Amino acid sequence: MERRSRKGDMDFVLRFAPPTREPFAERRLFPSRQINIHEEIIIHGGLYEIGESNESNEELLNQLKISNQLIGNIAVIGESSKHFDVLISDILDLIKNILELYETIQFNKKICDCLIDRIESTEMSIKSLKRHKEENVGYFLQQNIYYGYHKFIDLLERIRHFITDISQLHGLRKFKSVEKLKEHFRNITREFDDLVINLRLKVTYSKKDQGVRDDEAAEYDGAALTKFLENVDGGITTSNKKINPIFDEIIIKRSQISDSKKVKFQTKKITKLDTKNYDSNNTLNNNNNRGGNIHKMSYESKFVACKYYDSEQSPRFDNELAMLQLLNNSDNIIRFLGLSDLDEGQVLIFDWAEYGDLQSLYEKYTLDWPVKLNIALGICRGLSFLHGCQILHREIRCQNIMINERLEPKVANFNFGRPAKYSRYFVENITAVVHWLAPEKLRQGTKVKFSSKCDIFSFGMLLWEIAFDVIPYRDWSYTNIIDHVKAGKRESIDFGPNPSEVQKDFAKIIRAAWQDDPTLRPGLHELFNQLYDLTQKYPLKEFTPPTRKNVMTDLDKKPSSSNLDNNNNNNIIIDGDNDDPIPEVTDYKIDFLPMIQPILLIEEGIKLHKSGERKPAWECFQSHAKLGNHYAKYWKAHYLTEGYHIQKDIKQGTKFFKEAADEEVADSQLRYAFSLYHDQIIQDTDAFLQYLTLAAENGNATAQFNLGRMYYAGMVGLNRDKEKGLQYLKMAALKNQPRAIQFLNSVKIDRYI
Structure with missing residues (x-):
């Protein structure tokens, strides 16, 4: 049903500047037309x-x-x-x-x-x-x-x-x-x-x-x-089982801080905790020291972990700390609460993990299988959240999983948020992680990039660690581990002569995750589904604190480092590869052969448009539009509505805008939406909102600004939703949409928080 809006202070912003792109970077969908070949x-x-x-x-x-x-x-x-x-x-x-x-x-x-x-x-x-x-x-x-x-x-x-x-x-x-x-x-x-x-x-x-x-x-x-x-839940999905939009925000912000020249967040964006909220009888001392640089304190009547912080770290590290707070949306990632100034110096504040890391837990306490399954499931959920943010952990092992008082796992100590001494991933001592490292990294080192499949292999080794309460290849030398894994061999899965059904099922998941061929390793979502099925089959009926082990065994001892072959050359650096240049093609000038009538590539047409050569640009867009290219249809519509080189024809231009919009061209979705807006009157409000929303969801910053402002103010028949409006406005501002930045500044909202 068509609805008309009333005239009012709409003041929509529509930027018609044509988008720029690299070849093969942002082209959208278009339908094909079959061609008939009659001769050979x-x-x-x-x-x-x-x-x-x-x-x-x-x-x-x-x-x-x-x-x-x-x-x-x-x-x-x-x-x-x-x-x-x-x-x-x-x-x-x-x-x-x-x-x-x-x-x-x-x-x-x-x-x-x-x-x-x-x-x-x-x-x-x-x-x-x-x-x-x-x-x-x-x-x-x-x-x-x-x-x-x-x-x-x-x-x-x-x-x-x-x-x-x-x-x-x-x-x-x-x-x-x-x-x-x-x-x-x-x-x-x-x-x-x-x-x-x-x-x-x-x-x-x-x-x-x-x-x-x-x-x-x-x-x-x-x-x-x-x-x-x-x-899955756990911050990955919303209440209606849709994927959380927070991933888009995190990925955009993370891409900005990946450039060390760009200082976007800095410590002023990190939450500062007031020292007056600390209990007076708690100080940083050795009695509350977990070991290393972690101390336990009470803040606002709950325990927190304090870690000394070097305020002289690089701006990029400050930015990454600010990013860590965005990861608090996950239930299975250790929460970073902020910074605080104490007498002993500046500290980072995290949620307190009562049982320490998972390795310490299984060394000191007896864990039954329902508990182990729930811990494994939670780790898989936390790792899935990280991968959804395009963050790789790189050192998945039980020592990097923290356990709270409810035996809930919290993924910690991933590469993101550590002091960044190098622009590339660097492991100073590979002997610390070789027990969990993927075989492709052991074989090829810098020649192969660290990928999500490497994390999945490490997760498989962690599952083995959970199953047997001991680190893999304990007391093996560095070289023996390397040779063993490179030969396609793994740890022994031996539950004794009569393994239980849960042990058999768990072993299948381990074997799937640590496959030698990375392409054979299941995705984290598949591993999650399998672990979820096991938690339903062997449920944790009610929470009870774990039972402390009474007798120390060899498995309770820390691994000996004397058998590890420490070598200064055992370092891993991950580099990208350079693309080979495309060879030039020789051109011949012969007039008497019946030759092909060539057409320019879309990229060449855009360059011509920018240089003001509208005639050849129009011919390029027209040719590709005839072939069904929807991105070319967007450009054709742009020329028709603006009257570039040809006579202006808004009706025809709108038709092509809609065709391209229906095939997910975000710029066309925006343009078609605003084609329904004339003289401060929206001709079809439903269609206007539909296409504006599509453009915003497809990443168009101008659409995100307009839609965000509508939700913020409750305009065009939308129910007022400030939170949703700010989400769109922040996304637009992060892409440097000027009106979005101006609007957020006017309402005193920081786009980076």
Whole structure:
């Protein structure tokens, strides 16, 4: 039903500045159009033959023969394929990027497998075409094939975005439901298969058989994701079982502090605790010392852990401390309460963990299996939250898990929030963590990046540690551990001659997590689901304090460091890899061959627009829009509504804005929303809010500002919700939206808190 809003002080902000982007960075979705190929041209002994004989093909054959006689076979081959060379290079580059993504997949692995299988198969076919140009000259002379390669580039970019979104926790927020995700998967595979047929690429899979695998993958991954979201809680999901939007905020803020030149938060953003709230009979002394630099005190009638803080640390470390407070949304990450000034110096304040770390707990107390299962489940939940924030722990072990008075685990001591002496991850003494370190890091060191799969391997070793109440490879030498793990061997899982059912089930989870091949290790959500099932099968009926062990055994002793081969060269540094440059393509100038009519890439069209060359830019956008590229449709709409180079046509422009908006182009969603706003009257309030919300959820800062202000003030029929409004406003301000920054300053709200 269409509703009209009243005139009023709306004062919406709409910035029409065209977005900038790197190649392959922010292109959105667009539908494909099938192309029909009627002729086939092949080469035999340097003579060009055409599959179907007709008048136009005979003419083409004659032109090819003449060209071959005039300039030679090699020149004809080069001229026929020159416009494809840059496209093939882009395609192979994109495929390489997509295959690299496979190493980072956390969710929906089977769905991603189905897409990767297709892509790898087409990669072989395209490389074969590139190698055998002389046998496929006619193939490279067909305009429809050329257009199809442009469409294939756009499709691969969408697949890359799709895999990125569905494989990471925060990216899954873009899909309203699991069913929508599965529908998107089916549509994109159908489009891929149709385009491969039209491009006549030889692939190694059967469309029918692959369709069966697609259905199985969608059902398996969909069920696993649904179960995880229904049960995980712990700050990962909201009350309605949706993924918490806090992940977006944390990721944006974290990306800002990753640049040491940018000082965004600093200590003024960190909560300062008033010293007058400390109990007077508590001081930092050795009687309350847990060991090392941790002390117990009472603050506002509850115990806290105090850790000396070097106020001379770098600004980046101060920023990371401020970020730590955002992680307080998780129930299974140790809470950082803030800074405080005491007589002995400045201290960091954390929640107190009554039982210390998990290693100390299992060494001193007897833990039954329901308790162990609940601890393992909580650790998995906390680690899932960290990974959702794109934070890797890097040192998962029981010593880095704190246990409170309710035996609830709190993940602690992860790399984020430690003093940052180096811009790259650095382990000064690998002997301290080698017992839990993933085999790919032991084998390849700096040649392989630390990934979420490395954390999952360490989590598997931690589960073994929980099961047997001892660190893995106790008293083994450093070199023996390295050789053992690199050989594909692991700790022994021996529960005796008659293991219980819970022990058998737990062992299966351990073995899955510590697989040698990182791609075989389950995602954390799958491990969570398995652990959750065990906690339901073997429930913790009621909380009771653990029983202290009466007799010290060898397992209770600290591991001996005398057998560890300490070596100053045992350091790990994680580096990124540089991409290889794309080779240049030689250009030929020959007028008498029937050649492809090339079109510019979208990136080139944008550059032309920025330099004021509107005519060639329009031709570029128009060509790609005809091929179904929705990002190009956005630009076409932009030109139509602004009258750039062509006659202004707002009606047609609005039509194209809507087409692109319906395919998730955030800028078009914003523009279409405001196309419904004329003379301070909204023509269709429901549609206006729908598309403005879509643009905001897809990261458009201007949409986030407008929607945030509407919620904050209760405008356009929205119920007033200051908290939700501020959330949108802060997100916009973090992206430097000027009106959002101005608004937050006017209401005295800090965008970084």
